[in-house]
Amino acid sequence: MASLTLDAINTKVLKCEYAVRGEIVTLAQQLQQDLQANPGSHPFDEILYCNIGNPQSLGQQPITFFREVLALCDHPSILARSETEGLFSIDAIKRAQQILDQIPGKATGAYSHSQGIKGLRDTIAAGIEARDKFPADPNDIFLTDGASPAVHMMMQLLIGSEKDGIMCPIPQYPLYSASIALHGGTLVPYYLDEATGWGLEISELRKQLQAAKSWGINVRALVVINPGNPTGQVLAEGNQREIVDFCKEEGLVLLADEVYQENVYVADKKFHSFKKISRSMGYGEEDISIVSFQSVSKGYHGECGKRGGYMEVTGFRPEIREQIYKVASVNLCSNISGQILASLVMCPPKVGDDSYGSYSAEKDAILSSLARRAKTLEDALNSLEGVKCNKTEGAMYLFPRIHLPQKAIKAAEAAKTAPDAFYCRLLLNATGIVVVPGSGFGQVTGTWHFRCTILPQEEKIPAIVSRLTDFHKGFMDQYRD
Amino acid sequence: MASLTLDAINTKVLKCEYAVRGEIVTLAQQLQQDLQANPGSHPFDEILYCNIGNPQSLGQQPITFFREVLALCDHPSILARSETEGLFSIDAIKRAQQILDQIPGKATGAYSHSQGIKGLRDTIAAGIEARDKFPADPNDIFLTDGASPAVHMMMQLLIGSEKDGIMCPIPQYPLYSASIALHGGTLVPYYLDEATGWGLEISELRKQLQAAKSWGINVRALVVINPGNPTGQVLAEGNQREIVDFCKEEGLVLLADEVYQENVYVADKKFHSFKKISRSMGYGEEDISIVSFQSVSKGYHGECGKRGGYMEVTGFRPEIREQIYKVASVNLCSNISGQILASLVMCPPKVGDDSYGSYSAEKDAILSSLARRAKTLEDALNSLEGVKCNKTEGAMYLFPRIHLPQKAIKAAEAAKTAPDAFYCRLLLNATGIVVVPGSGFGQVTGTWHFRCTILPQEEKIPAIVSRLTDFHKGFMDQYRD
Numbered sequence: 038m039a040s041l042t043l044d045a046i047n048t049k050v051l052k053c054e055y056a057v058r059g060e061i062v063t064l065a066q067q068l069q070q071d072l073q074a075n076p077g078s079h080p081f082d083e084i085l086y087c088n089i090g091n092p093q094s095l096g097q098q099p100i101t102f103f104r105e106v107l108a109l110c111d112h113p114s115i116l117a118r119s120e121t122e123g124l125f126s127i128d129a130i131k132r133a134q135q136i137l138d139q140i141p142g143k144a145t146g147a148y149s150h151s152q153g154i155k156g157l158r159d160t161i162a163a164g165i166e167a168r169d170k171f172p173a174d175p176n177d178i179f180l181t182d183g184a185s186p187a188v189h190m191m192m193q194l195l196i197g198s199e200k201d202g203i204m205c206p207i208p209q210y211p212l213y214s215a216s217i218a219l220h221g222g223t224l225v226p227y228y229l230d231e232a233t234g235w236g237l238e239i240s241e242l243r244k245q246l247q248a249a250k251s252w253g254i255n256v257r258a259l260v261v262i263n264p265g266n267p268t269g270q271v272l273a274e275g276n277q278r279e280i281v282d283f284c285k286e287e288g289l290v291l292l293a294d295e296v297y298q299e300n301v302y303v304a305d306k307k308f309h310s311f312k313k314i315s316r317s318m319g320y321g322e323e324d325i326s327i328v329s330f331q332s333v334s335k336g337y338h339g340e341c342g343k344r345g346g347y348m349e350v351t352g353f354r355p356e357i358r359e360q361i362y363k364v365a366s367v368n369l370c371s372n373i374s375g376q377i378l379a380s381l382v383m384c385p386p387k388v389g390d391d392s393y394g395s396y397s398a399e400k401d402a403i404l405s406s407l408a409r410r411a412k413t414l415e416d417a418l419n420s421l422e423g424v425k426c427n428k429t430e431g432a433m434y435l436f437p438r439i440h441l442p443q444k445a446i447k448a449a450e451a452a453k454t455a456p457d458a459f460y461c462r463l464l465l466n467a468t469g470i471v472v473v474p475g476s477g478f479g480q481v482t483g484t485w486h487f488r489c490t491i492l493p494q495e496e497k498i499p500a501i502v503s504r505l506t507d508f509h510k511g512f513m514d515q516y517r518d
Numbered sequence: 519m520a521s522l523t524l525d526a527i528n529t530k531v532l533k534c535e536y537a538v539r540g541e542i543v544t545l546a547q548q549l550q551q552d553l554q555a556n557p558g559s560h561p562f563d564e565i566l567y568c569n570i571g572n573p574q575s576l577g578q579q580p581i582t583f584f585r586e587v588l589a590l591c592d593h594p595s596i597l598a599r600s601e602t603e604g605l606f607s608i609d610a611i612k613r614a615q616q617i618l619d620q621i622p623g624k625a626t627g628a629y630s631h632s633q634g635i636k637g638l639r640d641t642i643a644a645g646i647e648a649r650d651k652f653p654a655d656p657n658d659i660f661l662t663d664g665a666s667p668a669v670h671m672m673m674q675l676l677i678g679s680e681k682d683g684i685m686c687p688i689p690q691y692p693l694y695s696a697s698i699a700l701h702g703g704t705l706v707p708y709y710l711d712e713a714t715g716w717g718l719e720i721s722e723l724r725k726q727l728q729a730a731k732s733w734g735i736n737v738r739a740l741v742v743i744n745p746g747n748p749t750g751q752v753l754a755e756g757n758q759r760e761i762v763d764f765c766k767e768e769g770l771v772l773l774a775d776e777v778y779q780e781n782v783y784v785a786d787k788k789f790h791s792f793k794k795i796s797r798s799m800g801y802g803e804e805d806i807s808i809v810s811f812q813s814v815s816k817g818y819h820g821e822c823g824k825r826g827g828y829m830e831v832t833g834f835r836p837e838i839r840e841q842i843y844k845v846a847s848v849n850l851c852s853n854i855s856g857q858i859l860a861s862l863v864m865c866p867p868k869v870g871d872d873s874y875g876s877y878s879a880e881k882d883a884i885l886s887s888l889a890r891r892a893k894t895l896e897d898a899l900n901s902l903e904g905v906k907c908n909k910t911e912g913a914m915y916l917f918p919r920i921h922l923p924q925k926a927i928k929a930a931e932a933a934k935t936a937p938d939a940f941y942c943r944l945l946l947n948a949t950g951i952v953v954v955p956g957s958g959f960g961q962v963t964g965t966w967h968f969r970c971t972i973l974p975q976e977e978k979i980p981a982i983v984s985r986l987t988d989f990h991k992g993f994m995d996q997y998r999d
Contacts, residue, residue: 041834096623124601124605185850212848368670
C-alpha cells in the first residue's frame with residue numbers, strides 16, 4: 038500500500054470540515070445512483086438537492102444577454118459574420134466588441150493582470166459607484182474565481198498562527214470555518230439572536246471580542262454575511278452603522294460577504310454595502326479596512342459554474358496591498374469568462390438597450406419567483422409541529438429550528454450521530470430531499486436546525502411541501518415524547 | 519491610517535516570492551504606460567513580454583475547434599437555430615451537444631461535482647489511456663482552475679509545518695517555492711546539472727534527501743517538471759525509471775508537473791508520463807503515489823485565460839483521497855469552461871472529423887513555429903560573448919547562463935541588486951524585452967541566468983535577436999573586465 042498515511046498529512050486539513058458537501062450529500066449521491074440502476078428502489082423518483090445555492094442545477098435558466106456576450110467573447114471570429122446578427126442581440130454584439138477592445142490584443146485566452154483585466158475592473162468600479170453613490174477605484178478590485186478564493190486569500194493574509202482570530206457569526210457559512218481551519222487560525226464566534234430574526238447585537242460582538250482577547254487571541258477581522266447565509270436576514274442600516282463603528286474602534290478588518298446583494302425579497306429592507314455605509318458616515322480610507330466579496334454565482338443570475346467574483350479592498354496600507362497583490366499573482370489570474378461575467382453582472386443592460394426588455398423580464402421573473410418560493414416554504418415549515426422558521430428576507434436559504442423530542446435525540450445518540458443530522462438523514466431516505474444539518478453551520482448548544490435552499494423550481498414546491506409535511510408528521514408520530 | 523500593519527500579517531505570506539510577476543514586470547508595466555502617454559519616450563515602440571508562458575498575449579491565435587465548442591456550450595440555445603450550421607463546424611456542434619448531454623440538466627452554469635463533471639472526466643481518462651496505453655480512472659481526476667490550484671492543494675495536504683520537506687529542482691518554476699513558503703514547509707533543493715543539458719542525477723537526489731533527513735526534515739514529495747521549466751530539457755525514459763524507483767524506495771509522493779507534455783521540439787526525445795513509466799515497470803497503485811499535473815494553458819493551444827487543468831491522483835490510500843476531495847469541495851468546483859476545454863485538449867478532433875484538417879493545420883503550424891523560434895533564439899544567445907544556452911528540447915523557455923564580468927557584478931552591488939536582475943533591468947530599459955532573472959528560479963551560487971520565453975510571434979524574432987545582440991555588445995563593452 039502507498040506509504041502516505043493520515044498521520045503524515047497536514048493536521049489543519051484533517052480538522053477542516055465543509056458540511057455543504059459533506060456526508061449527507063455523499064449519501065444523496067449514492068441514492069441517486071441506486072435510482073438510476075434500480076428505478077423504484079426508493080419511495081421517491083429523484084433527489085432534490087436543497088443543500089447548496091446552485092440555482093441552475095435545479096433548472097433555473099441563465100440570463101440570455103450574459104450568455105450571448107460570453108459566447109461571442111469565446112469565439113470572436115464570428116463577430117464579423119452576417120449570420121451572427123440573426124443569432125445574437127445587437128447590444129450583446131456591441132458589448133462583446135467593447136469588452137474585446139478592453140482586453141490587450143483582444144486575447145481572451147491570455148493570462149490577464151493578476152487583479153483582472155483593467156477595462157473590466159473599470160466597468161465593475163462604475164457599477165459599484167452607481168449602486169453606492171460613492172466613488173470606487175478599479176485598482177481596489179481583485180477579480181477571483183468565485184468569492185471563495187478571495188475569502189481564502191484574505192484568511193491567508195490575516196492568519197499566521199492559532200493566536201490570530203477571526204470573528205464569525207454563528208450560524209455561519211462553513212467556507213469561513215473551513216478556511217480558518219485550513220490556515221490554522223482561531224474562529225471567534227458571535228451568536229446571532231434567533232428570537233429577533235437572527236439579529237446581530239453589538240453587545241454580543243463586544244463580549245466575544247473581550248473573551249477572545251482574554252485568551253490571548255489577536256482578533257484581526259470581523260466576518261459579516263449580509264444578506265445572511267444560512268440565516269436569510271437583511272441587516273438594517275442602523276445596525277450596519279454600529280458594526281462599522283465597532284470595527285473602526287477595535288481596529289478590525291471588516292470582511293463583508295455581500296454575495297447575496299441582489300437577493301432581497303421583502304419590501305421594507307434594502308441591501309446597503311458596508312463601504313457605502315462607512316462612506317455615508319464620513320469614514321474614508323484612513324478610518325476603516327473593508328473587504329467586500331461579490332460573486333456571479335448568486336443574485337438572480339446564479340452562474341455558479343462560471344466561477345466569477347471579486348473583492349473590493351479598501352482602507353489598507355500600500356505595503357499590505359502589495360502583499361495581497363503578490364498572493365494574487367502566484368495564481369496568475371482568475372478565468373477570463375468569469376471576469377467578463379462579473380463585469381456584466383455589475384453593468385447589465387440599461388433602459389433603451391436592445392436586450393433590456395428580455396433581460397429585465399428574466400431577472401424579475403426569477404426574483405419574484407424566489408420570493409414566492411421563500412414565503413411558501415417558510416409558511417409550510419412554520420405549520421409543522423415543533424418547527425419555527427424565521428423569515429427569509431434575503432439570500433437563498435431557510436434555516437428552521439426543529440424542536441426535537443427527547444426520544445429522537447436518544448435515537449440519534451444510539452445511531453452515533455447528531456440529532457439534526459439524524460433528522461436530515463431520515464428526511465433524505467424518506468423523501469429524496471437533501472438539506473444540511475445545522476451543526477454544519479454552528480448553532481446555540483442544544484438547539485437543532487437545518488438549512489434548506491429556496492431554489493427548487495416553483496412547480497416542484499407543492500410536492501416538496503407535501504413530502505416534507507408527511508415526513509415530519511411521521512417522524513413526530515414515531516418520536517414524540 | 520488603517521490599523522493593519524505588516525508585522526500583524528502572516529509571515530509566510532511575507533516570505534513568499536514569485537519572480538515571474540515580480541519587480542521587473544512592474545517596471546515593464548510602468549514603461550508601457552510611459553509609452554502610451556509619451557510615444558517615443560523610450561528607445562523602443564513596445565514592451566515584449568518574454569517573462570511568462572502566455573502565448574495568446576503575444577498574438578498566438580486559439581484553436582478554432584476548441585473555441586467553437588466553448589461558445590456553443592456557453593449559449594446552448596443557438597444549437598437549435600439554422601444559422602448556427604453556417605457559423606460553426608459540424609463536429610463542433612456535435613461535440614457541444616455531447617458535452618451538454620454529459621452535464622446534469624445541461625447546466626453549464628451550475629456548480630459541478632467537486633472533482634469536475636463526471637462525463638468530462640471520463641473523456642479525460644480515455645485521453646490519458648490513449649496517450650499512455652495504460653488504464654486511467656475518471657475517479658482519479660480532479661479538475662482545477664489551471665494547474666496552480668492543484669499544486670497548492672497538494673502542498674496544503676503534504677505540509678503541516680516547517681519540518682515537512684518537498685524536494686524541488688533548482689532551477690525551478692517559482693510556483694513551487696511560493697506554494698511551499700505559503701504553506702510553511704521546507705524546500706529541499708536538488709540541483710540540475712547544466713553541463714549535461716540540465717541532467718537530473720539520482721546521486722544528487724540521494725545526497726540532498728540524506729542532508730534534509732539529517733536536519734530532521736520529513737521529506738514528503740519530489741517535484742519533477744518534465745519538460746523542464748525554466749530549463750527546457752525533456753527527461754530520457756531511463757532517467758524517468760530511475761526517478762520512479764527512487765520515489766518508490768524512499769516512499770516519496772512523485773509530483774509530476776507534466777503541463778508541457780505537448781511541447782517537445784526535438785526528434786530524439788518524446789514525452790512519457792510518469793504514470794506510464796511506472797506502470798510499464800510493473801508498479802501499480804500499491805507501489806507508488808504519483809500526481810500528474812496538466813493544464814490547458816500550455817501545449818499548442820496556450821489557453822491561459824481559461825484556467826483549466828487537472829491532476830491525476832494515483833496510489834493514495836482511500837482515507838487520503840477523502841482528504842483531497844474535502845479540500846476540493848471547500849472551493850466547490852473549477853470553472854466549467856475550463857473543465858470543457860481540458861476535455862477537448864485530451865480528446866481533440868480525430869482523422870475523419872470535419873474539423874480535423876483545420877485543427878491539425880493550426881496545431882502543427884504553432885508547434886513547428888515554436889521549434890523554429892526556440893532554435894533561432896538559442897543560436898542567437900549562444901553567439902553572444904560569455905553566454906551559453908542549453909537546447910530547448912521542450913516547454914516554452916530558454917534559460918541561458920550569462921558569464922557576467924566582475925565590473926558588472928560590482929555595478930550591480932552598487933545598485934543594490936542581484937547581478938542577473940541588474941542585467942535584466944538594463945535589457946528592459948534598452949530594448950523593451952522583459953525576461954526574468956535566474957535568481958527568481960534558483961541557480962548554482964555564483965552563476966547567473968535569465969529565463970526568456972520562445973513565444974513572441976515569428977516575424978518579431980529577427981528584431982528581438984538584433985536588439986538583444988546590440989544590447990549585449992554594448993553591455994559587454996561597458997562592463998568587460
